[in-house]
Amino acid sequence: MQTHHHRRPLLRAALAIGLFASAAGAPAAAQVAGVPIAIEKPTFAGQTIKAGDTLEVKTSRELTPADGQIAICIGPLDLSKQTRAINATTFRAEPAGATLPPGPQEVVVHLIRGDQWIDLAKFTVNVEGPASSDAGTPSKGLESRFTIGMKGQLHERVSGTTKAGTRAQFQDLTTTGALNWEGKPLGWDTKTSANLTGVSKRSEAPRFGTEGINAEKLDLNDYKAEFTRGDAKFAIGHLTYGNHPLLINNRDSRGVTLGYAITPWLDVSASAIRATSIVGFDDLFGLSTVDHRIYATTVGVEMLPAKKGLLRGELMFMNAHAQPQANVNQGQIPDAEKSRGLGVRLLSTDPDGRWKGDAMWARSRYVNPTHPDLAQGSALVAVKPETRDAWQAEASYLLVKDAKWLGDKYPVNLRAIAHYEYAEPLFKSLGASFLADQQLTRYSAEARAGEIALTLVGSEKNDNVKTIPTILKTGTYEKLAQLTVPWPSVFGTAEKPATLLPQMQLESRRVRQYTLRIPDGTNARSSFWPDQINYSHKAALNWNHEPYSVSYTFEIGDQDNRQPGREAADFLIHTHGITVAWRVNDKLNLNLGYNRSRNYSYEKSQATYNNGGTAGIEWQFADVWSVKGDYAKALAFDSLNQQYSNTLTTALQLARKFTLEQFGKKLPGQIFVRVAFAHNRALDTVVAQVLSGRQTLVQTGLSLNF
Known part of the structure; x- marks a missing residue:
């Protein structure tokens, strides 16, 4: 059982060298299981905005917790804490008390995954200076935006082991509204905003989680009023x-x-x-x-x-x-x-x-x-x-700035960063979520040559900082390398990129966690104490050659457990993902996707496979009519024939846009009908269980904006 421990360091080294030597380019979109995350061009891109304006961006698809969090920064201002999800694809950063720095600024949209900050998009804006907001500036007055929506279900049919939903037929009304007012009463620059939500189903009310059946169906989500004078x-x-x-x-x-x-x-x-x-x-x-x-x-x-x-x-x-x-x-x-x-x-x-x-x-x-x-009447010990x-410190220095060693196209920048955190046991503040009883030291270097970027990070984290003898003490040591290369601009120009070449991002990470000190007086087995090394290597390639785009990701994960008695409880995971999109014309888009993963357990000598495929079409076949279709197939099984699952989902949606002439305005809206079908089959030979079921849904939706 020990031989694979000797072979895998060579495998890891070969894989790491192969990833960094043979792959090429950094995607403009982050990748998760082969599905890219891109940022649509926002309305503020290239425009002039005010110092207190909010920044709103939209992602190309819905984000899940596994993807990470969106963060928006502008110039030197970090608005990651002020970036909020408006819905699954829309994110807004509100400067709050901070004001955007005047002049030309770069807006960067990041995707935060753990300690990683992945750049998704960059845009340029011009922020108005103080002179543009003097008394002569006209007041914007009152602005309003309201959306009335109807989501419903006309039909549900289930069979087999699939359970029916709580409501087979329903029609639920939802409404959202936003009010904004800007003015200068009594010489005070005033900005006010309010957002409201209304629902017909009480369980979807904003306060249902805390108020239950007493929650109001029409409620105030949030509001804010700001007053500035001098x-x-x-x-x-x-x-x-x-x-x-x-x-x-x-x-x-x-x-x-x-x-x-x-x-x-x-x-x-x-x-x-x-x-x-x-x-x-x-x-x-x-x-x-x-x-x-x-x-x-x-x-x-x-x-x-x-x-x-x-x-x-x-x-x-x-x-x-x-x-x-x-x-x-x-x-x-x-x-x-x-x-x-x-x-x-x-x-x-x-x-x-x-x-x-x-x-x-x-x-x-x-x-x-x-x-x-x-307490509920009980006598509690106080x-x-x-x-x-607690302490925290960070220092960074740009050792090299815009050096022309590689020519004007590749200005070289090199920054060194050091970070330190320390918090005593039982440290806690109600105003912050800083972790207690830990000490963290992190060093990193960032090197850039034009748009080519290399980041190296090393960190050490210990808990039980006072080394209390009756408490376990562990250490976590991490090393990370990331390389980003935009091959289209390396072999081309900004005006004429080499689109046949991919954008590339490579990443290699090593995390070691083990026991530094066993608690005094314990008689627990040695297999209880942490001792593990995790390796992960990732490569992501993205081609954008109009009218086609192709994204490919490859990941290797290696979990090496070194606890005495559990040395064989290791896993080796390979994951591939590819998506292909074809913009046939302005009205027709097609996309295909495939992902495959293999998880091998050395302890069980068992490999588990997951395969999935997707297909989609969006076709606006008339000015007001469009159709959207989605198909997904997932298949999972293992090498010992113990478990098997097969899942099929498909949906077809027909939508029509319309405009109502009411109240002297043109009110845009949309209505759709969606038919969805799902078939699930699962087999577990260990417990001799078979599950199989189908579900068919007919759903409707309506939205009206005014």
């Missing part, structure tokens, strides 16, 4: 406050914030927000419960007033109380909590952006107070308050 700012509604990752960091809730620049080098801000998120017209300011609030104050000082931004210090104080109330649409019952903390943060950057430094410290006192709703510290 150096003073005031805001109420759904807000985001805090930029201290250890104490209070982009806390999103309903409340009130104030800000004032006392001098060019001294500014203050304060906030009072609800401890948990809320929707609805009740508790409009979010502050009706005295013991369910987070108070925070920040004082910022430009330590070198003549060179603003070169060295800035911030002092923050936070006091928070939380009752056992869940966030909106969360069924859990949390503990009652209190925390009070003090934080210091120092930020430094030079004018040309070569040097960036960020260091912070926080001390937090946290406790779970006794609450009668949780929790002892704990006061703990």
Whole structure:
């Protein structure tokens, strides 16, 4: 059983060398199981926007939790914490208290997966400066957007082991509305917005998770009102406050914030927000419960007033109380909590952006107070308050900037980054989600030659930082290499790329986790203590040659378990995925996809296979008529013939666009009919079970915008 451990390091090395030596290019779209994620060109691309405008982007398909999270950044401003999902394909970043930097700026849309930030798209905008928002600027006044929708089901038919839905026939009404107003009453620059949601089915109401059958069918999702005059700012509604990752960091809730620049080098801000998120017209300011609030104050000082931004210090104080109330649409019952903390943060950057430094410290006192709703008459032992510290620091320096070593086409940039985190055991703040009892050190280097990019990262993380003898202590050590090469622009130009060549992204990762110290006094078997190495290697290629596009991904995953007695509990996983799209013309699009994975268990000497194929068509055969068809087939089995499954799903949708002339306006809308069919068959020889069933649905939908 030991031989495969000796062979696989050679296999890993060969695979890693093969990936980095033979593949070529970085996709403009991230890949998941062969299905690309691309960003549609947004309306703001190439346009002039205001300093407080929101940025909204759409993805080419729905995102799942496995894909990651969308984050939007503009220039030096990181709006990842302010990026929200409006629906499964639409994401919006609201600058909140921060203002977009004026002048030409680059907007970058990232996909965050764990510690990875994958660039999906880049766009250029021009942000208006202060001069463009003076008293002479006309008011935008009131703007509104409303959508009325109807989703329904006309027919459902099931057979075999497939269970019928809770409602075979239904018609549900939904409506969404957005109101925006901008003006300058009494000299205050004012921006207000509100979003409402209405449903006919109560279980889909915004507050059903917390209010149940008492939830309102028409409710306020969120609202915000901002008032600015000179150096003073005031805001109420759904807000985001805090930029201290250890104490209070982009806390999103309903409340009130104030800000004032006392001098060019001294500014203050304060906030009072609800401890948990809320929707609805009740508790409009979010502050009706005295013991369910987070108070925070920040004082910022430009330590070198003549060179603003070169060295800035911030002092923050936070006091928070939380009752056992869940966030909106969360069924859990949390503990009652209190925390009070003090934080210091120092930020430094030079004018040309070569040097960036960020260091912070926080001390937090946290406790779970006794609450009668949780005690329910029982005598509980009081929790002892704990006061703990945490630190975080990051420094980066651009060692080489726009060097012409490789010519004007490939300016060379090299940046080095160091990051450190430390939090004592039991450290916790209600305003942030920083993990306690860990120490993390991470080093990375980023090298770019034009659009070619190489990133190298190494990190070490330990828990049980105080080495408490009765607690397990583990270490996690990670190494990562990523290479991005856009071959079309390397062998072509921006105006005429070599589209027969692919964009390429390569990645290789090694993660080692093992036990640093076994708890004293334990008699547990040695196989209980972590000791494992995981390898993963990925290659993604993307061709865009009009009217065709092809995407291919290949992944290798190797789990090497080294616990005594479980050395053979290892897995080797291979995954392939390919998609082909053909834009026949402006009205007809075709796509095909195929993915295959093999998961081999050394312990069981068993290979599990998963194969899947997809096909799709979108055809607008008339100005107002369109048809969309989808087909998917999935087949899974193993080499020991223990399990087998076969799943088929297909759907056909016919849609018609229309326009209504009402209220002196043209109101666009759409109506569709969709027929869907699914057939599932599963066999398990271990438990002698066979499942087989079919389902047919006829669904309808209607939407009207005004």
